[in-house]
Amino acid sequence: MKQLFSLIFILSASITLSWSQPSKGSLLIKNGTVLTVTKGTLTNSDVLIVDGIIKKIGKNISAPKGVEVIDATGLYVMPGIIDAHSHIGIDVVNEATNPVTADVWVGDALDPMDVSIYRALAGGTTTSHAMHGSANVIGGQCETIKHRFGSTNPNDLRMDGAPRTIKFALGENPMRVHGEGNGIIPRTRMGVEEVIRRAFSEAQAYQAKWDAYNKDKMKNPRALAPEYSRRLETLADILSGKVMIHCHSYRADEILMLMNVCKDFGVKKICFQHVNEGFKVAPELANFGAYASVFADWWAYKFEVYYSTAYNAAILTRNGVVTSINSDSPDLIRHLYHEAAKTQHYGGLSDDEALALITINPAKQLGVEDRIGSLEEGKEGDVAIFRNHPLSVYAVPVRTIIDGVVYFDIDKDPSDIRVSIDPDNLPTFQQYTEEDRCMDGVFEYLFENR
Amino acid sequence: MNYKNSISIALLLAACLLQGNVKAQLMSKAVKGTFALTHATIHTITKGDIQDGTVVIQDGKIQAVGAGIATPAGAQVIDCTGKEIYPGLIDAGTHLGLSEVSSVSLTEDYNEIGDLIPEMQALTAVNPNSAAIPVTRVNGVTTVLTMPSGGRFPGTAALIDLNGYTPDQMYAGFKVVVLNWPSSGGFGRFDRRSPEDRKKAEEKALKDLNAYWDQAKEFAALDAAAKKSGQPRKTDYNPAMEALMPVVNGEASLLIEVNKDKDILSALRWIKEKKAKAILGGVSEGWRVADSIAAAGIPVLVGPVIDLPTRPSDRYDAPYANPGKLKAAGVKIAIRTMQTENVRNLPYHAGFAAAYGLGKEEALKAVTIYPAEIFGVADQLGSIEKGKRADLIVTDGDPFETKTNIEKVFIQGWEVPMDSRHIQLYNEFLDRQPGLKK
The missing domain is CATH 3.20.20.140 (Metal-dependent hydrolases)
Structure with missing residues (x-):
């Protein structure tokens, strides 16, 4: 009996855990300068969020009964910032054991207690693309998360319904890990292409077997199913357009290579990540319809980014490529508004063009532009409020809101925000040294465990 | 110098000027001389701000700074109306x-x-x-x-x-x-x-x-x-x-x-x-x-x-x-x-x-x-004062503000070219030629 009770308890607890919905709130943000990004700038205007959804934007909106009012007089109200490339809120970054690891999924390793999530909120960032690292040519699947900090339930981070994505990586990182590190293909950019073509071809063959089986089993009850492979299944989903490629890349030649491979296999959705030399092939990117997610000004930290320019985002934008500015860093994700402003210094983008780089454009790249990325009625209530214009160097985020719930308030910012304090892991001083979180975990694997 | 030579030099110079922005793969040279930066807002740092002021640069030094200063004969006058000058x-x-x-x-x-x-x-x-x-x-x-x-x-x-x-x-x-x-x-x-x-x-x-x-x-x-x-x-x-x-x-x-x-x-x-x-x-x-x-x-x-x-x-x-x-x-x-x-x-x-x-x-x-x-x-x-080394910058606004442009830079009295790899790549690739077609 006792056992039955505990069984019921465990079952109900797990059902509550997996079924509970993250909370949704109602708020009226009054009298701010509203930067909608897609529909211009509205002065002295209000944004009403009801049950997590933007109900109304305009002047002199009165608060429904019981709805909290935030006075935004003198403040700037913009859509919650979106980062199309980060590695926060996850336990591990790289499954660096094979050039192809499409079978693994970052969503299995979410860490809701990572303080980086709160720090991102304190920089106005509400959504990020938690990506697998760049050790493998075809890495793991990624997860789009909303920064609902404060819960211990990993599921609260997920942005339910966001399209599936997978990490690819070209150039030096996979060449270093597998070619130089393990003596297997790829050691060159020729090998990188070979790995992708082989994987896609195997996926085609796999899919053909399953298609034949599915057809056969209708008339033949004794038909034998082919062996299931999560790796090949995922690769087949890329070919059928169910999973979008987000590809770490730097050099123009490798960017062209992947577009050619994708053309041959009928893959239409690609977002190039970092893509430092994207500016050199901007017409080709625009023609393919590929997206680009770039750094504002990172360069020279490795040879493949030595011939870079901070004008990359501006050149891509002017050539008609849907471009975003990403962080790939627990530091940069806290000031993407400043990173976006750099495109005004390097290339003279307008306010709306610069803000689009961290809002509606990354939303498009993650396939969630109908839900977030601009302040529009009917969209989700993800908002960042700033003192000073967000593109000013003096901008200070003061409130960050997700689904109508305030997750960061500068006036109520506690001195220690950690959700879980492990007595065995007391706060210790730590110098952050890594430049490229994409390679997190790889060096331990390569140099410590052997 | 004969007539023919001077014409070819002039042509060469003109060609350099025309192509300078488009094909500059090497940096152009820094220029030294006597400069008078006039009508600027000068942020001296140590002695307050000067409106409609002039900075005279000579022999690598700040030779004079203030409002209503005469520009020395032979100085290259740079009108900085609406601009601001800060120390480098x-x-x-x-x-x-x-x-x-x-x-x-x-x-x-x-x-x-x-x-x-x-x-x-x-x-x-x-x-x-x-x-x-x-x-x-x-x-x-x-x-x-x-x-x-x-x-x-x-x-x-x-x-x-x-x-x-x-x-x-x-x-x-x-x-x-x-x-x-x-x-x-x-x-x-x-x-x-x-x-x-x-x-x-x-x-x-x-x-x-x-x-x-x-x-x-x-x-x-x-x-x-x-x-x-x-x-x-x-x-x-x-x-x-x-x-x-x-x-x-x-x-x-x-x-x-x-x-x-x-x-x-x-x-x-x-x-x-x-x-x-x-x-x-x-x-x-x-x-x-x-x-x-x-x-x-x-x-x-x-x-x-x-x-x-x-x-x-x-x-x-x-x-x-x-x-x-x-x-x-x-x-x-x-x-x-x-x-x-x-x-x-x-x-x-x-x-x-x-x-x-x-x-x-x-x-x-x-x-x-x-x-x-x-x-x-x-x-x-560290400041704009007479006798100090002429390390200073001319801007169109607050030098910390992200969108501000730095328009001129003087280091040790040299006017350095406003050029870099990043700018060269921008000039070459903003409107790439050939574009999409062969």
Whole structure:
């Protein structure tokens, strides 16, 4: 009996855990300068969020009964910032054991207690693309998360319904890990292409077997199913357009290579990540319809980014490529508004063009532009409020809101925000040294465990 | 010169002017001369702001500054109506010129083998043709301290101006031996030592440091005795001791790199005991012990400002607010990026510090006159005053504001080209030819 009770308890607890919905709130943000990004700038205007959804934007909106009012007089109200490339809120970054690891999924390793999530909120960032690292040519699947900090339930981070994505990586990182590190293909950019073509071809063959089986089993009850492979299944989903490629890349030649491979296999959705030399092939990117997610000004930290320019985002934008500015860093994700402003210094983008780089454009790249990325009625209530214009160097985020719930308030910012304090892991001083979180975990694997 | 030659030269010049922006793969040359920058708002830093003022640059110096100044005959007059003039910005800590591509170790020149090598000269390894130097100066940074790093005494840092073809031409008049203070904290993810082991290592490091210091004192005493007696010093070749001698004698500054609160306090005690002429660098947890630093009267090179907090439990804005908190406690500060290729972001580090408590005016001083004072070159750098070196920038607005354009840069009186790899690639690829078709 006792056992039955505990069984019921465990079952109900797990059902509550997996079924509970993250909370949704109602708020009226009054009298701010509203930067909608897609529909211009509205002065002295209000944004009403009801049950997590933007109900109304305009002047002199009165608060429904019981709805909290935030006075935004003198403040700037913009859509919650979106980062199309980060590695926060996850336990591990790289499954660096094979050039192809499409079978693994970052969503299995979410860490809701990572303080980086709160720090991102304190920089106005509400959504990020938690990506697998760049050790493998075809890495793991990624997860789009909303920064609902404060819960211990990993599921609260997920942005339910966001399209599936997978990490690819070209150039030096996979060449270093597998070619130089393990003596297997790829050691060159020729090998990188070979790995992708082989994987896609195997996926085609796999899919053909399953298609034949599915057809056969209708008339033949004794038909034998082919062996299931999560790796090949995922690769087949890329070919059928169910999973979008987000590809770490730097050099123009490798960017062209992947577009050619994708053309041959009928893959239409690609977002190039970092893509430092994207500016050199901007017409080709625009023609393919590929997206680009770039750094504002990172360069020279490795040879493949030595011939870079901070004008990359501006050149891509002017050539008609849907471009975003990403962080790939627990530091940069806290000031993407400043990173976006750099495109005004390097290339003279307008306010709306610069803000689009961290809002509606990354939303498009993650396939969630109908839900977030601009302040529009009917969209989700993800908002960042700033003192000073967000593109000013003096901008200070003061409130960050997700689904109508305030997750960061500068006036109520506690001195220690950690959700879980492990007595065995007391706060210790730590110098952050890594430049490229994409390679997190790889060096331990390569140099410590052997 | 005959007629034909002058025509071809004129044609060549015209061709260069026409193509200059499109195909410039090499940097154009810096220009020296007498310049009169007129009708500008001049931010002198030390003597207030001047409206509708003129700065006259001659022989590499600021020859005159003020309102209603006559322009000297033959001067190139540059109308700066609506523009602002600031001193060139100074970054108080970088690896600029010492590293080209950080993942390619053979292009890295700031980290020599050895723990006790104060004699290693950063200035020797500065590459005047580093692609990062023009990239940096077109953003208004004209002078940087470039530093070795690595072991306990990794070498001697040097202050350099970002114009010139030899390290000597770039040298800006200040060198300093660097000491990495023994740390009681972790060294990132790879450090898996127990707290006891860390403590033991820290104690041993401090003991070794003191022994080395005493050795240098002895060396200095031998040297002094030899000088007094007029006899040559009877010591073996020992460049490390030679380099430390002015430091232990209290004649030269010592730059102590230290970050953790506890370590800062132990460094302050040591400085007092050794009577060292110290500057602190890094000081990421300075805000925890700001009063102690102020009481000791030790200046601080603080930064990077745009950085993560050092502990998971820290407030998200700890590094942004650090300069303001140090200043409020009464510490003299200069801001640094500790960058190589992105030293150009110095104005933004200063801007973040300004927004999070330091204020614009103090932030401006922390990248101009304060570092000049800390480095003992305030008679030459850090403000717009008559007789100082002509390191200054002309802007269309607040130099910290992200969208502001730096329009002209003068370094040692040279007007440097507003060109860099990043600008060249922009000009070549904004409207690429051929475009999509063959």
